[in-house]
Amino acid sequence: SAVISQKPSRDICQRGTSLTIQCQVDSQVTMMFWYRQQPGQSLTLIATANQGSEATYESGFVIDKFPISRPNLTFSTLTVSNMSPEDSSIYLCSGATGYEPYEQYFGPGTRLTVT
Amino acid sequence: GQNIDQPTEMTATEGAIVQINCTYQTSGFNGLFWYQQHAGEAPTFLSYNVLDGLEEKGRFSSFLSRSKGYSYLLLKELQMKDSASYLCAVMDSNYQLIWGAGTKLIIKP
Numbered sequence: 478s479a480v481i482s483q484k485p486s487r488d489i490c491q492r493g494t495s496l497t498i499q500c501q502v503d504s505q506v507t508m509m510f511w512y513r514q515q516p517g518q519s520l521t522l523i524a525t526a527n528q529g530s531e532a533t534y535e536s537g538f539v540i541d542k543f544p545i546s547r548p549n550l551t552f553s554t555l556t557v558s559n560m561s562p563e564d565s566s567i568y569l570c571s572g573a574t575g576y577e578p579y580e581q582y583f584g585p586g587t588r589l590t591v592t
Numbered sequence: 593g594q595n596i597d598q599p600t601e602m603t604a605t606e607g608a609i610v611q612i613n614c615t616y617q618t619s620g621f622n623g624l625f626w627y628q629q630h631a632g633e634a635p636t637f638l639s640y641n642v643l644d645g646l647e648e649k650g651r652f653s654s655f656l657s658r659s660k661g662y663s664y665l666l667l668k669e670l671q672m673k674d675s676a677s678y679l680c681a682v683m684d685s686n687y688q689l690i691w692g693a694g695t696k697l698i699i700k701p
Contacts, residue, residue: 478637519679519693520635569634578640579623579683585634 479504479572483584490560490591497556498587500570505550506582507575511543514567514586523568526553560591594618596692598680603698604670612665612678612695620685626654626665627679629694635679639665667697675699 480503490496500509509526524532524545532545547553557564567588571581595617604610616624623642627635641647641656641663653666667674680692 517696519691521691522688525688575687577623578642579687580625580637580640581689582637583634 479506479574479582481570481572481582481584483570483587485587486585487588488590490589492561492591494560495556495558496560496589497554498568498570500553500555500584502551502572502582506572507550508573509547509553510571510573510581511545511553511555512569512571514569516567520569523555526555526570557589560589562591565589565591594682594684594690596680596682596690598678598692598695600693601696601698603700604667606670606672606699606701608670609666609668610670610697612667612680612697614663614665614680614692616661616663616680616682616690616692618682618684618690621658622683622685622687624654624656624663625681625683625689626652626663627681628676629679630676638678670699672699672701 482501484499511523512520514520522535523538524534526532526545526547528547544556567586569586570584573581598614625640626638628638629635639654641654646655651668656663677694677696679694681689
């Protein structure tokens, strides 16, 4: 199994600013994902982070608002740009080997509050 | 559209058995997952079913019927630490996970 770390674990930011979240995995995974989770709700996929190329975004999420980098197999960043209070959420990264049973391993999450 | 349904909340007694159901309608199927998520923590993988039938792993078992678009997670000998949310997720034809809203399980002594 993969161990995934994220930082920061939490932050309080002012509206209009940007925050970059880092995700590091301890082994080579072929796939990395970024999710958002509102309190008490399920996970919403923001994008799939692709190594060395542009991320694949889900409906409702755009690169200008959530730029993602993945310079190598084990590291990715998600930036939440021009933040508003509606961006307050938990942001989770996950990794998967791409082989059966295809389970995703999650980082501990970043709790973001925008004031 | 793609849809995963599971109960919002369930309550059970310590030492008892509880079954959490999940029904799904997705574009393609490459397996069904159950994850456990304690409050304030990340989801952790519990089980994976890709073929019909029951998979048992200690106190937890997961069942799948692909023809019915149905799965359940069975938890036996419930312990207080089992209080958590249980998320059902289906991998669609693009190998993307479609997540249910989760079932909050409350264990009472």
